[in-house]
Each structure stands twice: as structure tokens, then as C-alpha cells.
Amino acid sequence: MKKFISLFFVGLLTAGLLTGCNNEKAPKTEDGDFASRLKLDLESNSAKQEVTVKRFVDGDTTHFNFTIPSDKQNSEEMMGITDGVLKARYLGIDTPESTGKVQPWGKTAAKFTHEALESATSIIIESEPLNNTWQLDSTGARYLVWVWYKNDNSEDEKYHDYRLLNLELMQNGLAYSKNDMSYRYGKIIDEAITYVSTNKVKVWNSALKDPNFYYGAAQEVTLSYLREKTQLNEETGQMETVDRLAEFKDTAIRVTGTIYRIAGSSVYLQEDDPETGHTYGIQVYLGVGGELTNAVVGAKFCIVGTLQYYESGAYYQISGIKNPGFFGVADDESFRVDEQIYPTNPVTITYDDYSNRTEESLFANARMENLTVVDVYTTRKEGSASYGAMTLTCKDKDQNTITIRTQVLKENDVLVTEERFMGKTITVVGMLQPYQPENGDLTYQFEIYSMKDVTFID
Numbered sequence: 263m264k265k266f267i268s269l270f271f272v273g274l275l276t277a278g279l280l281t282g283c284n285n286e287k288a289p290k291t292e293d294g295d296f297a298s299r300l301k302l303d304l305e306s307n308s309a310k311q312e313v314t315v316k317r318f319v320d321g322d323t324t325h326f327n328f329t330i331p332s333d334k335q336n337s338e339e340m341m342g343i344t345d346g347v348l349k350a351r352y353l354g355i356d357t358p359e360s361t362g363k364v365q366p367w368g369k370t371a372a373k374f375t376h377e378a379l380e381s382a383t384s385i386i387i388e389s390e391p392l393n394n395t396w397q398l399d400s401t402g403a404r405y406l407v408w409v410w411y412k413n414d415n416s417e418d419e420k421y422h423d424y425r426l427l428n429l430e431l432m433q434n435g436l437a438y439s440k441n442d443m444s445y446r447y448g449k450i451i452d453e454a455i456t457y458v459s460t461n462k463v464k465v466w467n468s469a470l471k472d473p474n475f476y477y478g479a480a481q482e483v484t485l486s487y488l489r490e491k492t493q494l495n496e497e498t499g500q501m502e503t504v505d506r507l508a509e510f511k512d513t514a515i516r517v518t519g520t521i522y523r524i525a526g527s528s529v530y531l532q533e534d535d536p537e538t539g540h541t542y543g544i545q546v547y548l549g550v551g552g553e554l555t556n557a558v559v560g561a562k563f564c565i566v567g568t569l570q571y572y573e574s575g576a577y578y579q580i581s582g583i584k585n586p587g588f589f590g591v592a593d594d595e596s597f598r599v600d601e602q603i604y605p606t607n608p609v610t611i612t613y614d615d616y617s618n619r620t621e622e623s624l625f626a627n628a629r630m631e632n633l634t635v636v637d638v639y640t641t642r643k644e645g646s647a648s649y650g651a652m653t654l655t656c657k658d659k660d661q662n663t664i665t666i667r668t669q670v671l672k673e674n675d676v677l678v679t680e681e682r683f684m685g686k687t688i689t690v691v692g693m694l695q696p697y698q699p700e701n702g703d704l705t706y707q708f709e710i711y712s713m714k715d716v717t718f719i720d
Contacts, residue, residue, distance in 0.1 A: 294461070295420075296433045296454045300447065302386065302410050302424040309389040309396050309447075310696060315379050317536045318349050321357030321371030324379065324409070325349050325536070326387060335513035342405060349404045349537075352428045353390060353450050355437035358465060362487040366472040367465045371436040378427055382411040386424065390445055400499030408447065429454060429648065435463030480514035480566050485542035486531040488569075488578075489622045505576045507621070510569045515580065517544070518564045518599065522627040523693075527552050527709065528579075530693065531565065532606060532627040541609035543625035543693060547572075547581040554583070554596070560603035565596045576607075576696040576704055577624060608691050613662040616694065620706050621708070623694045630708055631689045632719060633658055633666070638680035650677050653707070656688075665707040666690060667697070673713050684693045687719040 306308065313326035328348035330340050342349065356687040357375075360368035379385060389396050396405055410424040421683040426447065431437040443452050461468045476482050488510065493502045519531030522543070527550055532543045546565055548554060553562065567580040583596050608629040615623045616630070616657035633656035641648045647670075654666040671678040710716060 294454075294457055294463075295432050296450055296457070297425045297429045298420050300426050300429060300450055302388070302426075307394055308390040309391075309394050310386055312384060312386050313348070314385065318372070318376045318379070319536045320360040321368065321375050321436060322352040322355055322428075323350065323404075323537065324352075324375065326385070339396055339398075342403055348387070350407045350409065351399065351404045352431070353406045353408055354440055354443075354445050354447065355428050355432050356440060357431060357437045357717065360534070361484050361535070364482040364484070366475040367436055369474040370464075370472055372430060374431065374434065374436055375427065378430070379411055381413050381415070382410050383414045386410040392446075401494060427582075433458060435465055435467075438465060444656055444714045466706070478516065478566070480516040481510070482516040483510070484529065484535070485517055485519060485533040485544055486538065486540065488515075488544070488623075489542045490538075491621055507569070507571075511571055511578070513569055514566065515561075515569050516566045517580070518562065519544070520562050520604045520606055521557055521559055522608075523711070524557060524559065529554055529557055529563075530625060530627070540622065541626045541628070542622070543627055545577070545579040545625050546583065547579045547582070548583060550581070556598045558603070560606055562599040562602070562604055564599055565595060567596070576698045602659065610695070613658050613660065613664060616664055616706065616708070617662075620694065620696075624696065624706075625693050627691075628693055628708075629689065629691045630658075630664065630666075633664055633685055633690065634687045635683045635685060638679050638684050641684060650679075652680055652683070654683055665697075665705070666692075667695075667707045669709070669711045671713050678713060689717040689719060691715045 268443040311328065315324060315327055316327045319325065326348045327346055328343055329342055329346065334340050357371035358365035358368035360372040386409075388410060390406065390408070391397065411427055412424045413421040418420065428437075429447065429451055432451055435458045439451065439455050443448060445451070451556070458464070462470070464470060464472070471477065472689070483506075488506050489491040491503060492506065493504050494500075495502050496497075517531065517533075519533045521529050522532045523530040527548050529546045529548065530543055531546060532541055534541050546554075546567065557563070565580055565583060568582040569578055570581050572579050606627055608627045611619075611623055611628045611630060612624070615628075635654050635656050637655040639653040639655075641651045641653075643649060650670045652668045652671070654668065656664045656666055658664060673682075690708065690710050692708055692715055694706055695709050696704055697707045698704045
């Protein structure tokens, strides 16, 4: 995952389990299980708190439910805690990417972390400083922690004691090291590095293939990686502007997402990003008369195609899709991931998203709430497929102007006209799209497809 900067945390804990971990005469580890040698010292002065998982992100990043201690309420130290959630970056290790630009062993590392913590009967996060403090990184959003867990229900008794997950990821060859090994547990992590590099375990073996990684011709990326316009510069700790859509233009890519809408010759994918909490979307164009085998709303698909810029519509889409069908396909073909139907809940966006996060929000499955319709324009060009479609000019509660474009809408097979909307307050579900009229400037409008997308507030 991303390089770390320097951070850590607080909380109090009572009860048992101690034992030193940096003993100069510590026994050698012959089987590679260094985590069995290391014990959690609950009496040390580092900050500790028992937590539960709020959200899994990847191999070395997890969001935990966190209770701010009473003596630290409103302190600068706790400014990174939002809605009782602590965004944790694991100390001492760096797992390959499973989000963004996906790397070999990234998904495997993420799965290892998920399975370890999901089955845990107790999880404790620990800070590095021995002064009972938690420290934010330079972004002010994440903390660096040691993550301990145990599983009293495991048939293997070694999991009945707390084990350091950071170290387990390293000893299983699912992480690289940080440059600075001066951490409290740096010595034993360094021993684990020597073991996995000598024995060429997973990421330390360039000839070994990760069974969970796609090695085809396309570049595997996430929708959030493509859509986001800023990224953290690891050297400066500052955010910088990026344009990955332009970077990947006319390039073969591979993305995974859930179908939330099927319209004409296109399907629309959504991806919910656990790191940011945002929802991202993209249009997949199947060609005139094209279809995606077994495509239904809620189905998760892996799509392989070319990222192209559609000049007439002023947006990026994926096209040139190879469509073999269901499961068990060649590396460079699109396929449905499984038979499960996944939720496709729209994300609520505001005027700020509509006006300032347009590229990030385009084609996302979205909702806009409490908009009052102040004007309606109806397309009345005879013979046009858009005859009867409407453009609604709306105001939000702060009197910001938002434009909604409808398809041709019907209720009980009767054409819906502007009287149905004029002066009403509505909540709508649809997607943000670019709109560039002939001889006009590029603007953005929120598009809805049926009356099922509309809720009248009054």
C-alpha cells in the first residue's frame, strides 16, 4: 500500500498477557513463525485500545471502530477520528496494492488480513511511542499502528494468544519492509525479512506467480484510481493533481464493478471505495445491439476493454468488450464474477460534488435530495426520440442551481409533462453526466431514467 509517514495511537486496556519481545537471546525461528515468539505487553506505556473492524481496505490499511478516551476528547491528537472511526495504516510493512493500480500479491495480502481479523475474538491496536499517545501522519487522516489479534475459537492453540498481524504479513511473504527498522518490533521484523527473502516467499520471489493476480495484457485498475483527481505525494506529504483517465486513454484496462443500471447498448458499473467512502462509476459501451451475457442489475462483473474518450459525449467510457459469458474464461475476456446479487445503493451527492467533484462523480450511482423545481423545459421536436423529455432547473436548500435532465417519462403508459414537476420538491436517483450543446460550453446535468427514480417530497 502507500508509503507511510509517521503516526500512532491511544486508548486504555486492562488485563493480562505480557512477556518481552526484544530479548537478545530470543530463540531462532526455524519454521518461519516469528509471530509465535512475540508477546503483547499490556503493561507498556504505549497507547492501546481494543477495537472492532469498521471497514477492510487492503492488506495494510483497516478502518476500526474507536472510542476516544474521555481525557482526550477534542484534543489535537484525536483530530483524525471521524464518526468514531480510526483509519489505521500498519506500521513497519508495505503490502502490494489491491486498490488503485493492482499489483501481484495485493489481493492475497488483503484477503489474509480480512480473514485474520474477521475471525478474531479480540483485536488490539497499539501505538509506537511509549508515552501513551496516538500520532497522526502528515495527511492528518491516518494513524500508524501495530495490530494484534487473537482467536479463542481456533483449533490451533497458538491463535489463543495475541499475534502481531504486521509481523504475520511479513513472515508469510505478503509485505515489503519499511526503510526504518528502528521501531519497537523492528528487530524481529528484520529477522522475518531475512527469512522470507532467503527462502524466496511470495513477494520476495519474482518468478512465483500470484494465483489471485491477473497477468493478461490489460492493466488492472480500480474505478476510484481512474476517477480521483488528486493523490498523496509520499515524499512531500502534500496532495497533487493527477489525470489518470487521460493517462490510460486508448489503453486496455481491467476493472471490476457491480452493474447498477442497464440502458440501451450500455451497462453502468459502480464501485464503492472503502478508503474514501465515495462511490465511483463508469459507462461500459457494448456496441450497437451488443449485450453482456448474464448481465443483470446487482451482478458483479470483471470488464476487460479499452478506455476511450467519446468526443460527442465529452466523457470516457470502456468499449471493445470481449464477452464470452459466465465464469472460467480466458485472461483477456470479460466475465461475471459469481452468481451473487450485490446491493446497488446510490450514494447521496451534494452541490459541492455536482460543481467541484464532477469528474470524480460522473456516472456514479447517485441520489440528490430535496431539490425544488423552479423551471421546466420540454423537448418538443416532432419525430425526435427525445420528444417529451424534460430539463428541470432546480434549487437546493442553499439556493444553488442544479440541472436535471429526464428521459421520456411515463406513468401508467401516459406521458409525464412539466406540470407534474413544476414547483415540486423532489429527491432523485440517477447519474451525473456531461452535456455540451452545439456551439455551447461543456456543462453537467443530473440524468434520471424513469418515474421510479423520483420521490416527491410535497
